[in-house]
Structures are given as structure tokens and as C-alpha cells.
Amino acid sequence: MTTENKKTIDAIVALAKSLTKEEDEAERKKLLDTLRDVAYSLESPEDTMQRIMFYNLQLASIRVGIDLKIFEILSKSDIPMTVEQLAAKTACAPVLLSRILRYLASTATIKETGKDTFAGRGSSLFRLHRPSIPGPSRLPKRNPAWNTDMPAFIWVQTKPENFAHFNNWMAVQRHGMPTWLDVYPFQDKVRAFNLTAETPLFVDLGGGLGHQCIALRERLPELSGRVILQEIPATLPHAIAHEKVEHMAQDFFQPQAMKGAKFYYLRNILHDYHDEKCVLILKNIIAAMEKDSVILIDEMVLPNAGVHWQAAQLDMTMMTALASMERTKEQWYALMESAGLKINQIWTYTTSLQDSIIEAVPA
Template identity: 30%
Template sequence: MDKEAAAQQIAAITKSLEDAQKDLRLYASAIENGSGTDLESIGKVSSTHTNLIASVRNLNRSARGPVDMVFAQIEAVAYTGAVRALVEMGIFEALPLDGSSLSADVLAEKLDVEKDLLVRLMRVAIPELFAEPKPHEYAHTPYSMVYLHPGIRGAFKLMLGEYTPVFNQLSEFFKSNGWKSPQDEHNNPYTFTHRTNGLTMWEHVKLDPVYFADWNAAMNAQGLATSFAISIFPFHSELSKLETTEASMLVVDVGGGLGHATMQIKGLIGDVKGKVILQDRPEVLDDIKEDLGAGIEKMGHDFFTPNPVKGASIYYIRRCLHDWNDAKCIEILKNISCSMTEKSRLLIAEIALPTTGVDVEGAWMDLTMMSFTGRERTEEQWAGLLTAAGLRLEKTHGLAGTHYGVVEAYLK
């Protein structure tokens, strides 16, 4: 690199560092001055944290330069591959939880693995994940201990086991099937990569009970991680405007899974009289082990059939529609709209992407959904689906710093 090019790089690094420092101060201020519990504070913290991450990524890009950033992608692949191997090896469970260290010799004997292999894998994962207080001696850090959480472990194994190979095969799929978004549940990047022999993604993941347990843990963890978005819609203030009785159908949670969102909605409704219905397929409802609480009723229902509850105040569907292509979404929405009255409203709790400036999470989530014909959608795309199902978009409720929101719709 000549002096002029080096000077330009130093200037770029300096500017990126200044931007990162500025965004760090804003993030710290949001934490210090916010309550941490109300939506405005949560949104401010989320927004400033997102900006800080973007600045740090830009600083890393400036420091590495164009050529080295190409090799950064190789590093990332090697790192995640090594971590996945270490997960399967059992290193996370083998290390002491009190932060003390174990030598490679002890770990190799304990896990019945070759010491040389363990050392080679661990050198990739240090210092991002584990600590190495002495040569070939390893200890947990907060960044490694998080992998012991079943939901985090499941999400990691899901993305590395199922979707990393899919992402690597995207170009081959599109070269074979045309450069357009996939629409066929039986022929898409997922089924192409995993050679599912005619099975859909949903059918394929159920073949291995152990893996399916990891898959469910990952889905539940993601649902809980984004549960803050449920309170974006003002359930209590809107429902308290209605004259209701104990028999009134207040909220029908369509495809509500194990009921975590349903219970949160019930809490947000507060003292408004009426019923909350949790709907999902009977085999899903059979897996519910905890008491959902008073005022919540379970009802077996497949959302590809007309909704049996007529005239509810709110039909609520969360993190379901992004799994499906437009045609399937319209079918699901029609099966809800046919049971609505002019006083009913539909709430779709999903990501609502902006037309530009999509954050990292929104972008990779969309590619993940695309792999089996789903997608994350913009407000305009949500409006198009609603119109096709006989509904109209009234408003999109959002929160600063995140693309998660609630799309509110009524009958036309």
C-alpha cells in the first residue's frame, strides 16, 4: 500500500472510530436516561444499539480494507464451523461453570477426543468465545456459557445445521430453477440442498426427533426474544372502549403455539371482560404443560380452514405468515376474514421491513424464510396481501429501533 492509499485508509478509520464513539455515547445515554421497561425506552435503547453495531461494523470494514474483507468471510465460515464441531464434541458442558480452567490434556481424556484436534479447533474459537489463561488451558466466558441455554443452542444448531448449507447452495438452486423467488414448497433452496425427496421443509425437520426438539427450542427462544413486540399494540385501551361481558370473544390467537404470546396478551388486556382463545393444531396444544391461567381457552384449529370463532373483536396472528408464500398467506387470511364482522380487526404481528435501510437481522431473516418459500414483508406487501383477502390495512404499529411491528386491518 502506498503512502497516499495508507493515508486515505487512516482517515477512513479515524472517521469510523469517531462515529462509533458518538454512537456509543448515545447508546449509553439511552440506557442511563430510560426506564428500561416502557416501549419508548425500549425503542430508544434498541435504536441506538442498532446504530452502534452498524458503526462498529463500519469501523471493522475501514480497518480491514476491501481485500481483507473478502477473507473475513472465510474466517467467519471457519469460525462457525469450528464452534459447531466444539458443540458436538461436548466442550461447553465439560468446562467448569465457575470460570476455572481445564487443560487440553484433561479435556481430551474427559471427552475421549484427540488433544491435537481439540487444540486446533479451540484456537479458532479464542478469544471470541473461550478464554485461554495459560497455553492449552481453557475456561468459559459469558460468550461461551450462553451456548448452554437450550434455546440458544437450538437456534445455533438450526442455522448451522440446516441453513448454512442452504445459503451456500443458493446460486446452484437459482441456476437450475431460474433467478426468481421460490414459490414451491417442494422445490426451493431448502429442499434442493437437503434432497428431501419430495418432502417439504416442515416434513423434513420432523424426521429426526432429536433435531426436531432442537428446532422447537430455537423457535420458542426466538418467540420469547421478540415478545416485547406484543405490547406494541395497545390492547387494553382499545378493548376497553367496547361494551363486553364474560362471554365476549375478545382475542383469538390464531396459530398461537404453546400460548406464551396468548398469556402476555391476556395480561395486557387487564380487567376487560371477555374470553381469549388460543388456537393451534391439536398436537401442538397437547404439548402445553403449563397452566395458561384463567380466561384463556384452548381450541384445536388449522388456519388453512375457516376460523370457527365468528365475530371476535381481535383476530391475532404472530410469526406465522412469514413462513408462507403469498398464495398461502392469502388463503390463511381469507380463512380469518370470512369469520370477521365489520367491528372485528385483524392484527398481524410480524416484521414490517422498510423499503430501504433494512437492518442485518431483517435481511438474513428474509433469506432464511425465502429458502422454503416464505418471506419478510414491507408494509406495501402486507397491504397487497390484505387487499387480496378482502381486508384493508388500517395502520402499522411500530417501535423505533426494530422492524418488528403490528399490522392492523379491517374488512373492506
């Protein structure tokens, strides 16, 4: 940000603060509308999509906050309260409550004053009666799941229209944003290997239609070695054909059939599952690794405090849709340790979502 731009922003902030008195109501509202229009004009199509798609979460989460008396409790406290303190007063599971509080803070409904610590904003939301906030859904006090005996990604394939929408969403949700190939030093890493055309170089587990395998081939067409897309048999026929990408049927909950690959890559896989399932997936990979193999985990790595609203709303969506989660940096380190892995380094390539590449090896 240039010095001139910073001065302009500081002047706008000073003006906004000067118009908070009731006698300036008309000008304050005009300023709010102007700032809103400016913010919308700066949005990319992806930003607009993120903002609109998750509006329902705000109402539903406020409804939950009212039901749990979060706003009332915080408004009566003279000091910020920890998640543990609020859990004791709401009888809500701490892990779930921390995610609800994090999302409410990201939408400026409450304040986050530190890691797992929150305060009220002088809001009168707690005075609203529950019928005043008609939410499209309600969050229970423990993590929900689909009302089906089928795994979610098997179930969705029984719904062709839903499955088509899901694949389209996965393909375009980060369109125009940086990718893992922009930050991870793949070429430098590969130089350490004595590759041949038969070397299993890159295995994309649960890679959907194969976009990441193709992106790697197109970014680094000179690479030797095999690039392999792994998917379950029901999905594999829908994968995109590419002359330099192999397709292989593989369930990542089963022992890994491709032994000794240099890179085992998981993109937005582990956020779909709770820790026990993630450990199973990772241990299946570990059993197939050689000494020079690494695991690349392409996921959001949330900060331990101050999560952006776009990331927080995706975490809430994962919770309500799959009883799963977007993990904080602290939670990623704990998960890797429980699977017998250590993190070498984390490369972050988007700002708001904190999309990152985690490089992990056996501990």
C-alpha cells in the same frame, strides 16, 4: 447517541479509512480484530445466537452468487444494476434473485444502492472456482420445498426430537426483546367494546403452546372476555395450561369456527406460506369477523431497501426450509389487498428484525 459518543465513532471511522493502504496492513488487521472484539462484547446472547446459527448461509449464498455469475456481472458494470437486469443475465427468477441479492448485500458481499438495485464491491469472489466454496446446500433457481408430501409442520411432529427443538426455539428466539404488547394500544382499542365474560376477545390462530395468550393475560389481567388459543389437534395437547386461556382445536385452512371475535391474531404464521395459502387463511378469518373485528398480524415487515442482515438471513432460511418468505412493507400491502383487506396501521417493535403488528380490516 450522545455527541461525545458520535465524535468517538467518527474518529474510529476516520482511523479505519486511513489504514487501508497496504503499508498499514499490520495496523489495519489489528484494528479489524479490535473492532470485532468490541462488537462481540456488545452482543446480547440472542445476538450471538443469531450470528452463529446462520453462518452456513453465507457460504451457501456466495456459492450461489458464483454459480449465477452475480459477482462477475456486477464487477464488469460501471453502474448499479436492477434485479430485472440481473435476472435477464442470470436466468434466475426475479423474486428469488432479489432475495439472494438482498441477503448478499446485508452481509456486505455486494452493495445495495437503492430499491432492487445493486452494485459490486470490487470483490474477487467471482474468480474462485466452485470447489473452493464448499456449501452445505445449494439454492435452486426457483423456490425449493421439503422433499415430502406432508405439510412441514405435520412432518416435524413425526420427529419428536426435531419437534422439541423447534418448540424451544420458538419460545426463546426473541427472549429479552420487546413484544407486540409494548407497542400495540390494546387497552385503548378494547375500551371501544362492550365486553362481557363471554365475549370472544382474542383468538390466537396457530398459537403453538400458547405463550402469547398467556402474555396477554399476564400483561392485562383485568381484561374481560375470552382469550382462546387455537391449534391443530396434534399440537394442542402440548399447550401450556392457564386458567384464563381456552384451548380450541382449529385448522386455519378450514372455516373459522370462532365467530365474531374482536381480535384474530396471527404470529409468525403467514411467513410460513406462499401468497395463495395466506389468502386462504385470511379469507377464512374474514368470513368469521363482525364489523368491529380486526386482524392482528405479528410478523417481520422488512423495509423495501436496506434490510438488516439478521432479517435477511431469516428470509433465506424461510425460503430454503419452507419455500416461503419474510415480506417487505410493499409485499404486505399487496398481500392484504389480494385478500380483500386494508392495513390501518403498522406498529414496529424491534429494530434489526423489524418485528411489527399489522392491524388489518376488510377493505
